[in-house]
Amino acid sequence: MGCRRHWHHRGDLSHGRLWWAALGLDQPGLELCHLWLGEKKVGNSLSALQSLTAETIVIAPAAAIAIAVLAQQGNLTFGNEGWVHALLLAGAGVATTVPLLLFAGAARRVPLTTIGLLQFITPVAQLLTAVFLLGETMEPSRWVGFAMVWVALAVLSADSLVSVGRSRRLARAARGMAA
Secondary structure (H helix, E strand, O other): OHHHHHHHHOOOHHHOOOOHHHHHOOHHHHHHHHHHHHHHHHOOOOOHHHHHHHHHHHHHHHHHHHHHHHHHHOOOOOOOOOHHHHHHHHHHHHHHHHHHHHHHHHHOOOOHHHHHHHOOHHHHHHHHHHHHHOOOOOOHHHHHHHHHHHHHHHHHHHHHHHHHHHHHHHHHHHHHHHO
16 A cells, blocks of 8 residues: 555656656557557467467567576576476466467457557556555545546547447448449
8 A cells, every 4th residue: 555655656746746657658558559560560460379479479588688687696486496386487377378369369359449448447447446445545636637538538439439420321321322
């Protein structure tokens, strides 16, 4: 409860400073860019498994460097903490891979705007859990920011619905002209 609050207070707007790392590490925004790139550029030509394999190949050099640094520092735990620990680490890989494959397969069948909106469910659930179940306090400036995000999402949703309706009307009109 207190750790996150203290860490965030050093750089949020309510205390006169902007937390620049939050802007650079905007996870939902990065995921949407990643989804757009995957869907529009590469995603159409790769299956979910092929796409995950390609992502793994891209990230493997950085992972190898991290493992080498940990090994050099004597902080590598895989194989050094017993077979249960190694089994749990390997199981974590499977527990991560299966949902990623399922998500990648489903993402091909759903509009990107829908996926973008779904990406907000987890942070909102975490916020609601923190505030209402764990008693975390939220300053008014944070509630304002939260409201601004949801107003923007409502505008995006409304625009998407209008676009879908317009597309359907145009398609019906085109069919009527052809008949």
